[in-house]
Amino acid sequence: MASGTLYSKYFEGLFVRCSMKRKQAAIPRHHIIEGARAGIFIRGIAEIHTLHLHAITEPHRDNHFLLFVMDEGYVDMLIDFKRHQLQAPSISLIWPGQVHSLVEYRNAGGYTISFDAPLMPVPLQRALQQAIAHKPVFSISPGLHQQLMQLCCILHQLNNDNQGIFTVPARHSILQSILTLLANEATVPDPCNRPADTRSVVIEQDFRELLHTRFKEWKKPAEYAGALAISTSHLNDMVHQVSGFSVSHHIQQVVMLEAKRLLYHTPLSVKEISNELGYDDHGYFSRLFKKVTGCTPLGFRQQYR
Structure with a gap:
């Protein structure tokens, strides 16, 4: 070759x-x-x-x-x-x-x-x-x-x-x-050969599919639960059962990954990125970014560039 x-x-x-x-x-x-x-x-x-x-x-x-x-x-x-x-x-x-x-x-x-x-x-x-x-x-x-x-x-x-x-x-x-x-x-088989809870897996995957298309508009678990026609507590239970993490955790991780992409690959300001991701309050966005990632948006940009 x-x-x-x-x-x-x-x-x-x-x-x-x-x-x-x-x-x-x-x-x-x-x-x-x-x-x-x-x-x-x-x-x-x-x-x-x-x-x-x-x-x-x-x-x-x-x-x-x-x-x-x-x-x-x-x-x-x-x-x-x-x-x-x-x-x-x-x-x-x-x-x-x-x-x-x-x-x-x-x-x-x-x-x-x-x-x-x-x-x-x-x-x-x-x-x-x-x-x-x-x-x-x-x-x-x-x-x-x-x-x-x-x-x-x-x-x-x-x-x-x-x-x-x-x-x-x-x-x-x-x-x-x-x-x-x-x-x-x-796909790793369950060593205990336990049957999968099909309903919880379907709900978790449906949530993930919605999340990747609506994360810029929807930040609250209740919005996803409403789209799936189930209660917020039931959605959180099903997602946690399958993934080990809460609905809010998944929302924050997806949003912050996109924020990192924009900080790393574009010259957009923190305020512009905040608006792009659906946050009107860029101060709140910066605090959330630090809470999730451990550093400020500008700190992340300086560290990785």
Whole structure:
């Protein structure tokens, strides 16, 4: 496979952007690449530098999932403030909305698959979200690695095949096979073999889905409980039972993660970020940020820049 080394201008770019006197800024958000067939675009990792993509070495979000399946070599990525190194056999699943950038790759082999969010079936999304959403790099067994590489190879071949009325469902089926195998390996069975409380899991996942779409407008547990047609206490009990944390904790964590992204990747003022996240009182926002993260918003910006 082709090999190459790509060194990011990432940190240099941060300082350049910090010096710009713009009042409005946003982290770039990209759609799936033009030429994606049936909502899927697969390419060899070594092909990245030959494609006319957006600035992948600059912090950005995608509106789609991005899956790396490593076969050889090394990839270094920054995902939500943390450096992650991918080496075979491993995978990385980047979720829509996560801020990421490519720092470096060396002699990298394997595949990247971009795919539209609706192609991730809800049961698989919930299983993967529960298992690996907070650890973007996931080591896999040699057996699974071999299976994934075989499926990726077939999907790559089908990517250029426009013939046949069943080519599109074939692509979708292979993608779902890849995701199903990942979910199967990532999901840890209960050692006590206790049956899961399906109702509590469904409520917790429904809450998380609402949270990621409404966190800028809704800050109170009662607002989520109302949308789910249950009482606030029942929602809190179900969420705590599944995750070990309260509804308020999850709301604060999601809001503060987005605040960190904006502090780190944009020149917006604390007041502008506070308004962007739905807080009219930026003094309250600053106090909440310090309570949750242990430092002030400006302290965080200075520390990480």
